[in-house]
Amino acid sequence: MAAVTAWRCSTLLFIGLSMIFSADLERMEVKVGQNIVLPCQAVGDIQYVKWERVNLGVDCVLKHRRGEVFPDSLHPSFENRAHLQDRQMKDGNLSLIIREVKINDIGTYECNVMRSFGGNSTRNIIDLHVSVPPVFNFITAESGQDVILPCRAPDSNVKYIGWTRDDLGFDSVYRYEDGHFRPVNQHPSFKNRVDLQDRQMKDGDVSLILKNVTSNDAGTYLCKVIISRAHRSDLISSIYLVVDPPGPPKPRPGDEWMVFGVGFALSLCLVIAVVGFCTYTYRLSRGPNANRPHQTPQQLYDLRTGCRLETSKV
Structure with missing residues (x-):
């Protein structure tokens, strides 16, 4: 009986102390x-x-x-x-x-x-x-390009970085913990395609490089960071990535002068052809006698009688 009473007293004392300190x-x-x-x-x-x-x-x-x-x-x-x-x-x-x-x-x-x-x-x-208030970004890229997903932590002493995409479930895009990359639970589509832009994380830069993007990479990416073990994971950045199909090839340096030269030469050739055609048509319309001098009709007479014989063009 005494043992039960002592147990009850110790329990009440523990509960009371817990209530005080909490x-x-x-x-x-x-x-x-x-x-x-x-x-x-x-x-x-x-x-x-x-x-x-x-x-x-x-x-x-x-x-x-x-x-x-x-x-x-x-x-x-x-x-x-x-x-x-x-x-x-x-x-x-x-x-x-x-x-x-x-x-x-x-x-x-x-x-x-x-x-x-x-x-x-x-x-x-x-x-x-x-x-840390999260930062929201909207990024557009073309298929085949490398893209940087920006994220900056408030401190360089980062213990944990978690890059995820909202449709991957428990799989991750990139995970860093205690100074090392952790490939555990990384989605297969991102293997050997992602890395930190600055592995030293200078000034808290934890941006992610995503290489050779495809249309399957489109979606909302989340960057979460832990500064210390006592600090829970905070959402630092949210990025919506849109991937477009590849566009027409971009002009190389100097191509604009080449285009100008070709256009000028074609225009000059067209002017010469039009002038030549017009000249040829004009000459053709005048006939073979176009260059002879114009002669007026003359009267022909018989020298013996003095009578007019005919009227003709010479």
Whole structure:
């Protein structure tokens, strides 16, 4: 009986502690570039407040003591970006403002408050998630061309890249994880045809090269990226690819002058032919005597009698 009672007491104690600690954890979400306010409230005579993030080591996000900030202990990434919402801490408002949130701001933040005269510390824990607004693109390519599907992550320290197409189900177009290309579950139609534009992913460039596209490659492509293990996969880019049949061959450099020369020669030949034809027709219409001088009719007389014999043309 005593053992049952002890088991019940330990169970109730565990549930009670779980409710206490889970109530302190608050999840907040913000988009890259926005400002965020992490709430923290305390009562009594506050000696100092210290905002920390669990993965910053000895550095902190902000340390504020009786109206004075301690910059020596701040992490460089939060310089001029982290401030108390009310620097006077009026009514115990110790909320933290982070301006122009970056993807690296992801993590668990703790608000630690120390009261005067050795008062107990108040602790508030916030799990901050940062998302990246997706970019939508429309790209047109011709069959046989190589095409670049653009995607840029907010940070070069990429743990995972997943390129998919919305009609492939569980198959992928390209998958990168922990520094290596992973061909597992890659759709057969993309084998040996896709690669990152920059394998070093400089400035977060995770664009994909798709070689020798065909009409079967048309569709909506999705680029998803994970920056850290604590960060879920975010949609970074969505691209709608349209593949057209091959068009007429494009002119080579200098072809326009060749076309002009051929056109000019044909036009000149046509003018000469027309002039020659008109000249020939005109001469033919005048007959064989056209070049003889015109002669007027003359009277013929008999020399013996002086009488007119006939009238003729000479």
